[in-house]
Amino acid sequence: MFFLLSKIGEFFVNPAHVAILLAASGVALLFTRFAKTGRTLAAAGIFALVVMSFSPLAIYLALPLENRFARPAPDSPAPDGIIVLGGAFDENISMARGGVAFNDAAERLTAAVELARRYPKARLLFTGGSAALRGSPYSEAQVAGRFFEQMGVDPARLILEDKSRNTFENAVFSRELAAPKPGERWLLVTSAMHMPRSVGIFRRVEFPAIPYPVAYRTRGYWTDISLHKNAADMLRLTDLATHEWVGLVAYRLSGKTDALFPAP
Known part of the structure; x- marks a missing residue:
C-alpha cells in the first residue's frame, strides 16, 4: 500500500x-x-x-x-562490499533495444565500476527491480548484469537484487542478500541528493553502510545565485x-x- x-x-x-x-x-x-x-x-x-x-x-x-554527506577519505580501509542503488537505467528501453539505456543518474554505475576496480576483493551488490506502478517484465538488475559484464566485472563477485521497487525495499533485500557480518564495511553508492534518505533507511534496517555520494547536480556553494x-x-x-x-x-x-x- x-x-x-x-x-x-x-x-x-x-x-x-x-x-x-x-x-x-x-x-x-x-x-x-x-x-x-x-x-x-x-x-x-x-x-x-x-x-x-x-x-x-x-x-x-x-x-x-x-552537502549532507561527504565521500570517505581516499586512505580509508578497503570495503568488504559495495552497494549500488538502482535508478540509473531505463530497463524497458534497455531490454527493447538490446543495450544499456542510462538516465541522468548514470554516475552511480560508472562510480561502481571504478570502485570495483579499486577494491578487487569487495563484493558488488546492485539492487533494483522496477519502480513502475503497474510493474514491468524487466528489472534494472537485468540491465545492470549486462552492463557489469561489458565492463569486465567478474560475475563471481556480483550480487543482483531484482525485486525491490523503492529505496526501503532496496535496503531490506540488500541486507538479506549481503548478510553483513559484524565489523564489515560496505559502501553505499547513490546520487548525492538521494543519500540522506538512503542512509536513514539503511540504518533503520540495521545495515549502516558508508555513504559514497555521486551524481552531484550543484556546485556545492550557496552563492550560486545566477539566473539559470x-x-x-x-x-x-x-x-x-x-x-x-x-x-x-x-x-x-x-x-x-x-x-x-x-x-x-
Missing part, C-alpha cells in the same frame, strides 16, 4: 505539475463567473513556473541534501529536490528511516 500511495503521490507533489494545474484551472475559470479567482490562480501558477525555472530556488532546495537559462533543467532539479524532502518526511512518519534528516 505504501508503494502504491507513494507512486500516486509523486504526481501531485511535483512542483511543476502543481503550478501547471493551477494555471490551467485559472484559465478555465476565466470563462465562468469565477473569472476573478481564475486570474489569481493563473497568475500564481505562471509566477511559480517562472520562479522555479529562472531563480536559484532549486539550488537552495538541493544543496542541503547534496535552461528552464527544463531547473524544473527537473526542483522536482528531484522536492521529491527527496517530501520523501524524508513521509519515510520518517512511516517509520522507515531513523531520523527526519539523517546526519553523518
